[in-house]
Amino acid sequence: MTDPILEVDGLTKQFALNSSVLSRLLGNTRTLTAVRDVSFEVGRGETLALVGESGAGKSTVGNIVTRIHQPTSGAVRYRGDDIHELSNEGLREYRQSVQMVFQDPYSSLDPRYRIGATIAEPLKIHTDLSKADRRERVAELLETVNLDPDFADRYPHELSGGQLQRVSIATALSVDPEFLILDEPVSALDVSVQARILNLLMQLQRERNLSYLFISHDLGVVKHLSDRVAVMYLGEIVEQGETASLFERPAHPYTEGLLASVPQANPHVRRRGQRLTGEIPSPINPPSGCPFHPRCEYATEECESDHPPLESVFEGREAACHHWEEVSAFEHVGEMSAEERREAN
């Protein structure tokens, strides 16, 4: 990896949950650990994908990097500077160069403003473009995300889900950021429009050397455009490595299960391999030892008591599993090659 632009170091985030009035009176507040000791780096011009089950803590990580949440402990450094110790000027720059596309396109846009005003807002703050120039830039941005420039005059409630999602992307791109946190940015798009947006992201990255933290549940998309993948489970990173190699040879049983659960866009191909089973444990009261052990096929006694650390297991790969050797030795069948698929037809 080139020198990292973003370094996340030992990040932990706990939330206090408000309980019923009675338990509050009794002084029983509960805490939920959404993110636990998470570390990763993103290089300049690189795409790191963050994947993992719903509730694993992915958005929380993104929200800490954009300073929406304050971490309970740990640090985030951007170009070497701790983002919670920036000067006013440094903060202004940070807010321009790091942009986030939020997971929920419905609530991330202000319903009272026309689309054009929403997209122009960051331009107003961070540039000295005239009103007319801003309008032109807005039209241009709408076109890059495959929307008619006339959408500028519409209100959010007049747009479909996928149209809103593209407006969020246009807004994030408006001030030429260098780092984008994309939280499920194409989840509401059909494959053709999705393909356009992904092409756009890949093209921008090539041209301007942008870096992406790409949060997605869609492993097909992740495989297509990320350089590296970090897999989260119950607030922790359990495996991290280069995309192609990780898809081919997962070293953590959770990654293995995730890959086996991918639905195929072909009715003749049924999933092969072991789907994930069992319930996701509660982050309020996580299991002892390895957090994955209650659902793990490989688990032994050791797994119930000892928490496996995330460590380098082979070239270019980190995993947190006592039995990674056994897991990575298994012939993986999570996905079929194009050829196999053709044969299955």
Place this chain on the structure above:
Amino acid sequence: MTSPRLSVRDLQVTYTTKHDEVNAVDRVSFDVQNDEIFGIVGESGCGKSTLASTILRLLDDNGEITGGEIRYGDWDLAAMSEGELAKQIRGREISMVFQDPNTSLDPVYTIGRQLIETIRQHLDVSKQEARKRAIQSLADVGIPSPEDRLDDYPHQFSGGMRQRVVIAIALSCDPGLLIADEPTTGLDVSIQAQILDLLEDINANHDTSIILITHDLGVVAEVCDRVGVMYAGNLVEVSPVDVVYDDPKHPYTEDLLRSIPETHEMKSELTVIKGTPPDLREPPSGCRYHPRCTKVCSDACETGDIPQEYREDGSVVRCYLYDPAENPEYEGSAKVDEGQRDGQLESPERGDQL
């Protein structure tokens, strides 16, 4: 043949904005059978959510049904009074999972309270029993330790958890028809698999028909029996699920399948459909897909008013390729259905499977 659970005929929906009209659903006809999971796919902005909200008559204030029928049992939902809809249909016979989870969740009440209230509105059970059911239904959609989380507010749940709560609420009243608009969007594969299993289970064991709107062709392949493909407000193809993947009839369906990332080299440019999505305020004349279609076969494609749906091996297609009069190379089996002229309603009692 028994009559279908839902029969939509020539449905037309228009949004009126300050400057213009958006023709979001245009002469759409389809049936949903009793035991069926019917998928709807199509380009972003093509009218899927509009179609879904129209069935329950929950359109935005500026939207209006401008033609057609929606038959459910003995009712025509398009013509029914607001009062009757609220009393008989919504949340009883038909329930809906909205694409925007915030529509169904009130930020000021706890998750538990919202679920328990819905359950008690529909079932005559004690508060305790309702609470038990609420916990069970959260467990069914994979919320860990549900009993610990009943007292949480929606903003304390992750995006995917909120989505699953909405599904739990929609299922808690045991509907005859469930309309689920992008229910698994943004959910990771294992939770998605669990939700899909749940949908298949209620479909098989609770006599619930399902309309599943999704852009995820993997999901469609996995659970749907038949699929309707929408383009620019039109339903352009209705086919059994394997036909859609093996032998798609409409050129749009074919083009759509080519954009799937899995069929491309890593990091390579993905195939897109040329041209831009149409502007529904001024939809293209003729076939609405013709400006982007690579198979235009006759002048009619550009100007004609595709009069009927064409039937082809168990599929219904809105495309002149299947009209021998317009496509000289046509050699298949399509027949123009005599009974169904332009603008004329086909009576659903005919039991014709659309």
